[in-house]
Structures are given as C-alpha cells and as structure tokens.
Amino acid sequence: MSATLAHPSTVTPEMEKAQRALIDESTRVPVILFYGSAIFWLLIGTLFALLASFKMNAPTFLDQWSWLTFGRVRPAHLNAVAYGWASAAGIGTALWLMARLCRTPLRYSKLLISAAIFWNIGVLLGILGILSGDGRSIEWLEFPNYASFMLFVAFGLIAVWAILMFRFREPGHIYVSQWYLLAAFLWFPWLYSTANILLNFQPIQGGAQGAVNWWYGHNALGLWFTPIGLATAYYLIPKVLGRPIHSYYLSILGFWSLALFYSWNGMHHLIGGPFPAWLISASVVASVMMFIPVITTAINHHMTVRGNFQALKWSPTLRFTVFGAMCYTLASVQGSFMAIPSLNVVTHFTHYTVGHAHLGLYAFFTMIMFGAMYYILPRVVGWEWPSARLIRWHFWLVAIGIGMMVVVLTLGGLLQGLALLDPEITFMASLDYTKPWLFLRSVSGLLLTAGHIVFAVSFTLLLLKTGATRTEPTLFGSDQGRQPEPLNV
Amino acid sequence: MNTIVYILLAAGLVLFGGSTLAAFYWAAKSGQFRNLEAGSKSIFDGDEPVGTATDAFADKMADRPLRRGADSFRP
Numbered sequence: 001m002s003a004t005l006a007h008p009s010t011v012t013p014e015m016e017k018a019q020r021a022l023i024d025e026s027t028r029v030p031v032i033l034f035y036g037s038a039i040f041w042l043l044i045g046t047l048f049a050l051l052a053s054f055k056m057n058a059p060t061f062l063d064q065w066s067w068l069t070f071g072r073v074r075p076a077h078l079n080a081v082a083y084g085w086a087s088a089a090g091i092g093t094a095l096w097l098m099a100r101l102c103r104t105p106l107r108y109s110k111l112l113i114s115a116a117i118f119w120n121i122g123v124l125l126g127i128l129g130i131l132s133g134d135g136r137s138i139e140w141l142e143f144p145n146y147a148s149f150m151l152f153v154a155f156g157l158i159a160v161w162a163i164l165m166f167r168f169r170e171p172g173h174i175y176v177s178q179w180y181l182l183a184a185f186l187w188f189p190w191l192y193s194t195a196n197i198l199l200n201f202q203p204i205q206g207g208a209q210g211a212v213n214w215w216y217g218h219n220a221l222g223l224w225f226t227p228i229g230l231a232t233a234y235y236l237i238p239k240v241l242g243r244p245i246h247s248y249y250l251s252i253l254g255f256w257s258l259a260l261f262y263s264w265n266g267m268h269h270l271i272g273g274p275f276p277a278w279l280i281s282a283s284v285v286a287s288v289m290m291f292i293p294v295i296t297t298a299i300n301h302h303m304t305v306r307g308n309f310q311a312l313k314w315s316p317t318l319r320f321t322v323f324g325a326m327c328y329t330l331a332s333v334q335g336s337f338m339a340i341p342s343l344n345v346v347t348h349f350t351h352y353t354v355g356h357a358h359l360g361l362y363a364f365f366t367m368i369m370f371g372a373m374y375y376i377l378p379r380v381v382g383w384e385w386p387s388a389r390l391i392r393w394h395f396w397l398v399a400i401g402i403g404m405m406v407v408v409l410t411l412g413g414l415l416q417g418l419a420l421l422d423p424e425i426t427f428m429a430s431l432d433y434t435k436p437w438l439f440l441r442s443v444s445g446l447l448l449t450a451g452h453i454v455f456a457v458s459f460t461l462l463l464l465k466t467g468a469t470r471t472e473p474t475l476f477g478s479d480q481g482r483q484p485e486p487l488n489v
Numbered sequence: 490m491n492t493i494v495y496i497l498l499a500a501g502l503v504l505f506g507g508s509t510l511a512a513f514y515w516a517a518k519s520g521q522f523r524n525l526e527a528g529s530k531s532i533f534d535g536d537e538p539v540g541t542a543t544d545a546f547a548d549k550m551a552d553r554p555l556r557r558g559a560d561s562f563r564p
Contacts, residue, residue: 248529
C-alpha cells in the first residue's frame with residue numbers, strides 16, 4: 001500500500017466502523033430530503049407518462065382540458081422524471097458518496113437543504129408552468145425562465161458545496177467515483193446556464209438554436225446523469241462484493257476519455273437538418289469514439305462481477321446496480337450506432353429513439369439509483385428495509401416493465417422507420433404499424449407504475465421505522481458471526 | 490447587452506474547459522495515476538476489508554459467502 005493509504009497503526013476496525021457510521025449519519029437530512037422528493041416526483045412523472053402513453057392509444061382521452069393535452073403532459077413527464085426524479089435521486093446519491101469518498105462527515109448541510117428547497121420549488125413551478133401553457137418547445141428545457149432560474153440556484157449551491165467538501169477531504173487517493181462526481185457537479189451548472197442563456201434569456205437566432213438545444217440535451221445525459229450513474233456503479237459493485245474493481249487503470253482511462261469525447265456529442269441528433277456538415281460529422285465521430293469509455297466501463301463492471309453472479313440473488317443493491325450497468329453498455333453502444341447516418345435514417349423520428357431514451361435514463365440510470373437507495377437509505381436512517389418481498393416485487397415489476405418497453409418501442413420504431421422510408425406506404429399507414437406496439441408500451445408502463453408504488457410504500461415504511469427492531473440492521477456490513485469466505489487476495 | 494452575454498459565455502467556456510485540463514494536470518503531478526491497484530482498494534478499510542460482502546436480503550444472509558475460485562480477484 002502507498003504511504004497515503006496507510007492507516008496509523010492505532011486505528012482499529014471498530015474505530016473505522018464508528019467513523020463510517022458517523023459519516024453516514026451526517027448525510028441523513030439532505031439525503032432523505034433529496035431522496036424523498038425524488039420518489040415523490042417519480043410518482044408524479046409516472047402518472048404523466050401513463051397519461052401520455054394512453055393518449056397514443058386513444059388520442060381523445062382527457063383532451064377536453066387544455067392542461068392535460070398531449071403537448072403539455074408529455075413535457076411534464078420528461079421534466080418531472082429528468083429533474084424531479086433522476087436529478088434529485090442522483091444528487092442524493094452523490095452527496096452520500098462525496099462524504100464517504102472524502103472520508104469526512106458531511107459539512108455545510110444547510111447549503112444542501114437550501115438547494116433541496118430551491119430545487120423542489122423550481123420543479124413544481126416548472127411543471128405547473130408547462131401544464132398551464134407556459135412551457136417552451138425546446139426539448140429538455142421546457143421549464144419557463146422562473147423555474148429554470150430556481151434550478152440554477154440549486155445547482156450553484158450544490159457545486160459550491162462540492163468544492164468545499166473536496167477542499168476539506170481527508171488526505172489519500174481520489175477514487176474514480178469522486179472524479180466522476182466532481183465532473184458532474186462542475187460541468188452541469190455550466191451546461192445548464194449556457195443553454196438557458198442562449199435559448200431563453202438572450203436567444204440566439206435560427207438554426208443555431210437547434211444546435212444549442214441538442215448540445216444541451218445530449219450532454220445533460222453525458223455530463224450529468226452518466227457520471228453520477230457510473231460513479232455509483234464504480235463504488236457499489238466493488239463495495240457490495242468486497243472485491244476491488246477489475247482494472248482500476250481502465251476505470252481512470254474511461255473517465256478521462258469520457259471527459260474528452262462526450263461534450264462533442266449532440267449534433268448527431270440533427271443529422272439531415274439544416275446544419276453545417278462538419279458540425280454533424282464531428283459529433284458522429286465523437287459518438288463512435290465513445291466506444292472507448294463505454295467498453296472500458298463494460299469490461300470493468302463485467303470482470304468485477306464475473307464468478308460472483310450468484311451474488312445477484314442475495315444482494316438487492318447489486319441486482320439493480322448490475323442491471324443498470326449492463327444497460328449502460330447496451331444504451332451507449334446503441335447510441336453510437338444510432339449516430340451513424342445510414343442507420344439514423346431509419347431510426348430518426350420514430351419510437352426507436354424513445355426506446356433508446358428509456359434504455360438510457362431508466363434501464364441504466366434509474367435502476368442504478370434504485371440500487372443506490374437500497375444501499376444508502378438503511379445506513380443513513382439506521383433502520384433495515386422492512387420487507388425483502390417488497391424489494392423483490394419492485395425489482396421484477398420494473399425489470400420486466402422496462403425490458404418490455406424497450407423491446408416493443410425498438411421493434412415498433414424499426415417497423416415505423418422502414419415504413420416511413422417506403423414511398424409505397426402512406427404516412428397514415430406508417431402510423432398504423434405502431435399501434436399494437438404502443439398498446440404494449442402502455443402495458444409496460446402499468447408494470448413500471450406498479451413497481452414505483454411498491455417502492456414508495458417500501459420507502460415510507462422504512463422512514464416510519466416499521467418492522468422488527470434491529471439495532472444492527474442486517475444489510476449493514478458487520479457480519480454477525482457470518483464471515484464470508486475470504487477471496488484469494 | 491448581447492456582447493456582454495457572449496463575453497460571459499466565452500469566459501465560461503475557457504474557465505470550465507481550463508479547469509478540466511488543470512484537474513488533469515494536477516492529478517498527474519500529485520501522483521493520482523501512480524500505484525493504481527492500491528487506489529482501487531481505497532474504498533475498503535479494516536472493518537469492511539476486501540473479501541467482505543456488505544449487502545444482502547434479510548432472509549438470504551446464509552447464502553452470502555462468496556465463492557472462492559481461480560477467477561476471483563487477483564492482486
């Protein structure tokens with residue numbers, strides 16, 4: 001071990017355990033605030049998703065109220081899940097990870113509590129704004145100015161907090177997860193403010209708006225959700241298995257190549273649009289270069305779990321996290337292929353793209369966040385999850401639900417895209433091809449809804465500390481006399 | 490007004506791009522890329538050492554021990 005990692009010989013495992021408990025406890029209020037509001041917005045966002053999906057099957061469903069027309073419900077869904085759920089869940093996870101990786105109790109929690117309040121007011125105002133007709137027709141940035149400003153304040157507070165936490169970290173190695181988290185915390189406020197200024201506050205003109213729109217839309221995934229999701233996987237998979245990451249070298253290479261290539265992405269959303277060809281080509285090349293960080297991550301996660309796949313049976317956290325990590329590879333490889341113009345010509349403007357979006361933000365990111373919540377919440381609340389059965393129901397409902405959704409949207413989207421390219425088929429007929437697939441999509445949405453309700457119940461029961469009293473929750477590390485067989489180290 | 494906004498945006502670009510480069514330079518200089526295998530173990534400690542699994546369903550504790558095999562972790 002290097003000198004920086006060596007512990008003074010006076011530090012005993014008991015002291016390390018106490019220190020870890022102290023760190024976990026210090027994150028309690030902000031983590032529960034962000035997680036609680038995330039789960040609230042998940043339920044609201046799911047409701048909008050169901051409404052939007054039903055409207056695809058029955059276009060006149062609830063169309064007598066302008067508030068509930070498709071053009072408002074659909075962006076309300078996107079923003080509720082992207083900012084209300086995914087971002088807040090990501091921030092909650094990142095706060096806890098930052099404290100653990102800085103090896104110090106969380107400081108300045110008032111900054112974070114204020115951020116959570118600003119955050120929720122922003123999302124609430126934004127959703128109400130969209131529903132009342134105040135939204136903007138800019139995908140991912142539909143929130144009106146008064147809402148996006150609130151979110152920016154929250155992002156700013158969190159970024160300042162992250163820098164302060166990092167400044168006061170205990171000396172030692174900076175684990176790969178921490179690189180990802182710092183990057184996310186610093187890149188996103190810049191991304192969000194630049195895109196909002198150029199599109200909403202001081203709008204640039206004409207086609208350039210599309211370029212800014214998709215630079216933001218794609219990098220919100222790549223420089224915000226992806227780093228947080230990967231940071232979580234890089235911490236939880238080794239930690240749950242008790243096995244260091246397969247190749248740490250590759251993980252560092254993955255981080256820096258992501259930093260180098262990802263921000264070039266985005267313009268490939270505009271293939272065929274009125275844009276300079278070099279702009280789109282640069283993005284297509286960068287999309288393909290993303291194979292480097294994606295493959296390094298895939299190799300690492302797979303090789304770390306390899307030989308221990310039976311662990312998925314006993315660890316709820318690992319089950320969700322590994323599912324998410326596998327879907328990260330799938331979504332990213334799919335994304336790189338979708339950027340290749342000859343394939344994009346089929347998938348553009350079809351439900352295939354919607355399937356890809358759900359594979360990324362749900363099957364990858366959301367599943368990893370569920371896994372993180374199963375690991376983190378018992379430790380910060382000091383109470384075991386009340387029911388293993390609820391966790392299993394949650395997993396199978398959402399795993400089958402999202403699997404089905406991605407498959408039906410992919411197949412339906414391909415048929416739709418091929419029909420759109422066929423001059424013999426009218427546009428109306430190309431829509432008929434999608435009908436059965438969209439019905440199945442609504443069914444998969446119901447499965448996801450059921451899963452989310454199960455999870456919300458589980459979360460509430462945990463916060464109420466129901467179930468048998470366990471002073472030493474069983475999910476916690478200490479083994480209660482059952483020391484796992486040691487690995488060959 | 491427009492000019493001020495563009496100057497601010499350009500400054501932001503330089504600042505954030507520059508901070509990434511500065512972070513990379515600092516990481517290389519301060520030895521973050523040296524002794525990577527030890528770095529990979531920095532999330533473990535004496536209480537939760539390598540080899541200790543830390544999460545399980547409440548009713549699956551008995552199944553928890555990891556398999557010992559040739560394919561498990563190599564230092």
